[in-house]
Amino acid sequence: MKNQKKQQKQPQFNQYWIFGSIVLVFLLLNIFSSGGSQSSATTTPSKFFEYASKGDVERIEIVNKREVFVYLSRDARLKDEHRNSSKNSLLSIASKNPNYRFEFGDLQNFENKLSKVNDENNQNIEVNYITEQNIWGDIIISMLPFIVIIAIWIFIMRRMSAGGGGAGGQIFNIGKSKAKLFDANSQVKVTFKDVAGLEGAKEEVQEIVDFLKNPKKYTALGGKIPKGALLIGSPGTGKTLLAKAVAGEAKVPFFSLSGSDFVEMFVGVGASRVRDLFKQAKEKSPSIIFIDEIDAIGRARGKSNFTGSNDERENTLNQLLTEMDGFGTNTNVIVIAATNRADVLDKALMRAGRFDRQIYVDLPDVRERKKIFEVHLRPLKKSPSVDVDFLSKQTPGFSGADIANVCNEAALIAARKNKKSVGKQDFLDAVDRIVGGLEKKNKIITEDEKKAVAYHEAGHATVSWMLEHAAPLVKVTIVPRGRSLGAAWYLPEERLIVRPEQMLDEMCAALGGRAAEKVIFNKISTGALSDLEKVTKQARAMVTVYGLNDKVGNLTYYDSSNGNEYGFTKPYSEQTAETIDKEISAIIEKQYQRAISILKKNKKKLIELAEVLLTKEVIFKDNLEEIFGKRPFDKEEPKETKSK
Ligand code: ADP
Numbered sequence: 001m002k003n004q005k006k007q008q009k010q011p012q013f014n015q016y017w018i019f020g021s022i023v024l025v026f027l028l029l030n031i032f033s034s035g036g037s038q039s040s041a042t043t044t045p046s047k048f049f050e051y052a053s054k055g056d057v058e059r060i061e062i063v064n065k066r067e068v069f070v071y072l073s074r075d076a077r078l079k080d081e082h083r084n085s086s087k088n089s090l091l092s093i094a095s096k097n098p099n100y101r102f103e104f105g106d107l108q109n110f111e112n113k114l115s116k117v118n119d120e121n122n123q124n125i126e127v128n129y130i131t132e133q134n135i136w137g138d139i140i141i142s143m144l145p146f147i148v149i150i151a152i153w154i155f156i157m158r159r160m161s162a163g164g165g166g167a168g169g170q171i172f173n174i175g176k177s178k179a180k181l182f183d184a185n186s187q188v189k190v191t192f193k194d195v196a197g198l199e200g201a202k203e204e205v206q207e208i209v210d211f212l213k214n215p216k217k218y219t220a221l222g223g224k225i226p227k228g229a230l231l232i233g234s235p236g237t238g239k240t241l242l243a244k245a246v247a248g249e250a251k252v253p254f255f256s257l258s259g260s261d262f263v264e265m266f267v268g269v270g271a272s273r274v275r276d277l278f279k280q281a282k283e284k285s286p287s288i289i290f291i292d293e294i295d296a297i298g299r300a301r302g303k304s305n306f307t308g309s310n311d312e313r314e315n316t317l318n319q320l321l322t323e324m325d326g327f328g329t330n331t332n333v334i335v336i337a338a339t340n341r342a343d344v345l346d347k348a349l350m351r352a353g354r355f356d357r358q359i360y361v362d363l364p365d366v367r368e369r370k371k372i373f374e375v376h377l378r379p380l381k382k383s384p385s386v387d388v389d390f391l392s393k394q395t396p397g398f399s400g401a402d403i404a405n406v407c408n409e410a411a412l413i414a415a416r417k418n419k420k421s422v423g424k425q426d427f428l429d430a431v432d433r434i435v436g437g438l439e440k441k442n443k444i445i446t447e448d449e450k451k452a453v454a455y456h457e458a459g460h461a462t463v464s465w466m467l468e469h470a471a472p473l474v475k476v477t478i479v480p481r482g483r484s485l486g487a488a489w490y491l492p493e494e495r496l497i498v499r500p501e502q503m504l505d506e507m508c509a510a511l512g513g514r515a516a517e518k519v520i521f522n523k524i525s526t527g528a529l530s531d532l533e534k535v536t537k538q539a540r541a542m543v544t545v546y547g548l549n550d551k552v553g554n555l556t557y558y559d560s561s562n563g564n565e566y567g568f569t570k571p572y573s574e575q576t577a578e579t580i581d582k583e584i585s586a587i588i589e590k591q592y593q594r595a596i597s598i599l600k601k602n603k604k605k606l607i608e609l610a611e612v613l614l615t616k617e618v619i620f621k622d623n624l625e626e627i628f629g630k631r632p633f634d635k636e637e638p639k640e641t642k643s644k
C-alpha cells in the first residue's frame with residue numbers, strides 16, 4: 001500500500017515521453033532549417049536569365065553549390081511580374097530573404113551563362129557563394145545514437161524491474177522481492193479437494209489452515225504457532241499444489257516464489273529481497289509465503305566454499321533465518337518451503353522455531369494414484385472403456401505430475417486420431433510414451449535382432465513367473481523406445497525389510513533374459529548390460545552392505561556418515577577383498593544357473609511366449625496366464641513401489 005502511494009507521487013516515466021520528445025525535436029528542426037528561404041518562390045533558370053537580362057536582378061547567392069537565391073533590385077520588386085515572388089510575404093519585406101530560388105544543375109554552365117548575360121547587358125550581378133549549414137540537423141544526427149542507446153537502456157531497466165510487484169521504472173526495484181502474489185483479487189482456487197491422496201500430509205497442514213483462520217484459539221492457551229513447514233518429496237508429487245491448497249482453504253494471500261528468485265548477480269540483492277518479501281507478507285498478514293526449491297539458498301553453509309560466490313547465498317540464507325526468528329507469534333505469517341533434497345539443507349533451517357515441521361510427500365501408491373487419476377480425468381471426455389483401477393495399476397512409480405501428464409497426453413493422442421472421446425488405448429499409449437519416450441517406429445532392427453529381443457524379454461517373464469518372490473509381471477513389450485529395445489515391467493511389492501530369498505529371486509529373474517538367449521540360441525549378447533549391472537550391484541550390496549553372506553559374515557562396510565563410499569582406502573584387507581569378489585561372483589553364477597535350469601524345464605512355454613510376443617509386440621499378464629496357467633503365488637492385491 002505505502003509503496004504504491006509513493007510511486008504515484010514520482011513523475012511517471014514511460015516510452016511515450018521518449019517518442020513525444022523525438023517528434024518534437026523533428027518538428028523544431030523543420031521550422032528552424034526552413035528559415036525564411038522556404039518562403040521564397042521557386043523559379044527556373046531560363047526565367048532567371050530573362051529577369052537578369054531585363055536588369056531586375058540585384059544579386060544572387062549560390063548556396064551549397066546547388067541552389068541559387070535571387071534578390072531582385074528595389075524597383076523590380078514593385079513590378080507586377082514579380083507579384084508572386086516572395087516580396088509580398090511578411091518575411092521578405094526586410095529584403096533579407098531572397099525573392100526567388102531555383103536549382104541550376106551544373107555550376108560551370110551556369111557561371112558561363114551568367115557572365116554571358118552580364119556581358120550582353122553590360123551589368124554586373126553580384127554573386128556570393130554560401131555554404132549553408134543545417135546546424136540543428138547536424139546536432140540531432142550526431143546525437144541520434146545516444147538517444148537510441150538511452151531509450152534502449154530505459155526500456156531494459158523497466159523490464160528488469162517489472163517483476164518487482166508491478167512497480168514503476170526505477171532500477172532500485174532490483175532489491176524488491178519477485179514473489180508472485182495470489183490474494184483476494186486473484187483468488188487461489190485450489191482446495192484440498194484438488195489434492196488427491198497425500199492424506200497424512202493434508203492432515204499436517206490442516207493445522208496450519210486452522211491457525212490462519214482462527215489464531216486466537218491457539219494463542220489463548222499460550223501455545224506457539226509453527227512458523228514454517230518444510231515439504232519434502234520428489235519432484236511432481238504435489239508440494240506446490242498442497243501449499244496452494246493451504247492458502248485456498250485458509251483464504252489468505254499467498255506469496256509464491258522459487259529459491260533461485262533470490263539469487264542475482266549483484267551482491268546484497270538476495271538479502272534485500274528476503275527483507276522486502278517479509279515486509280510485504282506482514283503488511284498482508286495473515287498470509288503464507290511459499291518458497292519452492294529452497295535448497296537453492298538453504299544449502300548447508302560453509303561447505304564447499306572454494307570460491308567467494310557462496311557468500312551471497314549465505315547472506316541470503318542468514319537474512320531468511322533472521323526474518324523467521326524476527327517475527328513474533330502474532331504476526332500470522334507462515335512460511336512453507338518445498339525441496340526434494342532435504343539432506344543438503346542447512347541444519348539451522350530445521351531448528352525449532354523455523355521449519356520445525358517436516359512433512360514428507362511421497363510418490364503415490366496404487367490407491368493414491370487412482371484418486372489422482374480421478375481428479376485429472378474429471379475434465380476429460382472419456383469413453384466407457386477407461387478403467388481407473390487398471391490405469392493406476394499400470395503406472396507404478398508415477399508421480400502426481402506424471403499422471404496429470406498422462407491424462408493430458410492421452411487427450412492429445414485421441415484428438416490426433418480425430419476421436420470423439422479418449423479411450424483405454426490412448427491412455428496406454430500415453431503411459432508408454434511418458435515412460436520410454438517416443439516410439440521409434442523407424443529404428444532399424446533386423447529380424448534376427450527382433451527375435452533375440454523377444455526371447456530375452458520372454459526369458460525375464462518366464463523366470464519371474466516361476467519364482468515365488470519375484471515381482472509380478474505387468475507387461476512385456478518389444479517395441480523399441482528411447483534407448484531400449486524392449487522391456488518387462490513388474491509391480492514390485494512394497495517391502496520395508498527384504499529377505500535374502502527375495503533378493504536372490506529378483507536376481508534370478510533379472511538374469512532370465514541372458515539365460516533365455518543361452519538356452520535357445522546358445523549365444524549371448526550385449527543386450528543384457530543393464531540386467532548385469534543391476535544384478536552385480538545387488539550382489540555386492542548383499543555381501544558388503546547388508547551382511548547377508550555367510551563367508552564375509554555379519555558386518556557391513558557401509559558408512560552412513562561418509563558420503564563417498566570408501567574414500568581412498570578400502571576398509572578391509574586384501575584377503576577380505578578377495579573373499580568379497582569370490583562371493584559376489586558365486587552368488588551371481590548360482591542364480592544364472594538357476595535361471596537356465598528353470599528355462600530348460602519350461603522351454604516349450606518359453607518358445608510359445610516368445611512367438612506370441614513376436615506377433616503381438618506387447619503382451620499383458622492375461623496372455624501369460626493363457627500360456628502358463630494361473631500363477632500359484634499371486635496374492636490378491638499387490639502393493640508396490642517403483643520399478644523399471
Ligand atoms: P512439486 O511442487 O512437488 O514438484 P507440483 O505441486 O508442482 O509438484 O505438481 C505438479 C502437478 O502435478 C500439479 O499441478 C497437479 O496437476 C499434479 N499433481 C501432483 N500431485 C497431485 C495430487 N496429489 N493430486 C492431484 N494432482 C497432483
Ligand code: ZN
Binds near residue numbers: 510513528531
Ligand atoms: Zn533384460
